[in-house]
Amino acid sequence: MKKKLRLKLPFKILLLVIILILVVALYFPIRNIFKLVGHNYSLSSSVEILSLNIYDDVISKDYSKTLDKTIKDKDFIKDNYKSYMDIKYYNRSNFLKNVNKLLALKYTVDDINNINSKVSDGFYSKLFDEHINDISDYLTVKYFKEENFDRYRKYFNGDYEKTVLYVNIGLDKDYYKDTTLTNKFSTTMLVNKYHGVSDKFKAPDLVQISEDCSIDDQNLMYKEAAKAFEKMCRDARKQGYDILANSTYRDLKAQQKTWDIYLKLYGIKYNEKYVTRPGYSEHHTGLAVDIKSKNSNIFKESKEYQWTLENSYKYGFIHRYPEDKINITGISSEAWHFRYVGVDIATYIYKNNLSYEEYYAMFLDK
Ligand SMILES: [Zn+2]
Numbered sequence: 104m105k106k107k108l109r110l111k112l113p114f115k116i117l118l119l120v121i122i123l124i125l126v127v128a129l130y131f132p133i134r135n136i137f138k139l140v141g142h143n144y145s146l147s148s149s150v151e152i153l154s155l156n157i158y159d160d161v162i163s164k165d166y167s168k169t170l171d172k173t174i175k176d177k178d179f180i181k182d183n184y185k186s187y188m189d190i191k192y193y194n195r196s197n198f199l200k201n202v203n204k205l206l207a208l209k210y211t212v213d214d215i216n217n218i219n220s221k222v223s224d225g226f227y228s229k230l231f232d233e234h235i236n237d238i239s240d241y242l243t244v245k246y247f248k249e250e251n252f253d254r255y256r257k258y259f260n261g262d263y264e265k266t267v268l269y270v271n272i273g274l275d276k277d278y279y280k281d282t283t284l285t286n287k288f289s290t291t292m293l294v295n296k297y298h299g300v301s302d303k304f305k306a307p308d309l310v311q312i313s314e315d316c317s318i319d320d321q322n323l324m325y326k327e328a329a330k331a332f333e334k335m336c337r338d339a340r341k342q343g344y345d346i347l348a349n350s351t352y353r354d355l356k357a358q359q360k361t362w363d364i365y366l367k368l369y370g371i372k373y374n375e376k377y378v379t380r381p382g383y384s385e386h387h388t389g390l391a392v393d394i395k396s397k398n399s400n401i402f403k404e405s406k407e408y409q410w411t412l413e414n415s416y417k418y419g420f421i422h423r424y425p426e427d428k429i430n431i432t433g434i435s436s437e438a439w440h441f442r443y444v445g446v447d448i449a450t451y452i453y454k455n456n457l458s459y460e461e462y463y464a465m466f467l468d469k
Contacts, residue, residue, distance in 0.1 A: 135149075135153055136150065136153065138162055143166040143171070144166065152170075160188075161188070164188055167192075173192075173199045178199045183202075189212040195219070196224060202215060208233075209234050210230070211239075214239050217243060221249075229252065240263045244263055244268075246264075246267050246271055246465060248267075251267075254275050255270050272461070273297040274431065276297070278296035279296055279297075282296075283298050284298075285301065288305075290444060292388060293460070293467070294383060295383065295460060296383055300387050304387065307389070309324065310326045310329050312348045313329075313333050318349050322352070322392075323351055324348070325443070327443070331419045332418070335417075335420065339414070346394050346407045346410075346411060347394070347396075347397055349394060351389070351391065351393070352386060352388075355381050358387065359381040361378060366378075376435060379434070385440075390444075392441050392442075403438035415449070416446070416450050417446065418446070418449075419445045420442065420443055421459060422441060423440050423441060423459060424440055427456075428458040
């Protein structure tokens, strides 16, 4: 009897120790799994986190949807887990594969977040040829268009925002090359050396500007613009400034005539610099007006010029070809040429000293 007990006691102790070890061994993983689940991770991800031995790191940081969603993926690379945790999750095809490739090419986590949030699936291949170290500088410009990306890099002028804007405008291309033609009218339409009107274009609602505000009865304008011009002209007069519409709407034939006359007189070089090709003149739209001072032959030297510069936006007109925007408009400074765009846009352009090309690229070019 005594002998039997002696044999059993060590056995019981051993059993107890084993049970104790098991309880302790299981208690901590189970406790950790509960903690991970409480941290928002799914149960299966939590088990995986434990088995990869990254629990301490994971629990000490904010919940990572990327980790949660990808940890069971066959492309999950353990060495990358810290980066994964800082990368925002996007539910898009090849998400993890693309992230892995970008990490392998030494793109930063910030770069990758910018890329995933901004580019289309087709764009990734451009990023896999080489490490583009300034990719985020391009992607964070509001007006970034991925179809223009190669042109941005080729054109780069030292300023990312200006590069993006100028290439969107078309300034990396020669004038009259790759132009688009439209037959659709709007008061915000852009007509310049990259955007023309087709021969089917018809300026709508043309009315004659009232004779007290025009040099003759040949000055047609889009009705809304004509009314705005007349109001500006009369308000100016009340303040002692006399402005008149000198030249407004011109159809394609008239512009062709102008072009031909100057071509004969001065040759092609002069024309390319000072005359606009038929189809590419703002005067086709019925929204442009060349202004004349009643008392001076040189508008730029008249007091009316200063008044118009400072006040025309209140009536919806912008000074279309200022001296400091020649590199953008492609038109030599024309003191007299104003363009109707409506009061809101004109005010914004005036207050921010923009060319219409810049405004258009920033807000209207989708
Ligand atoms: Zn003009």
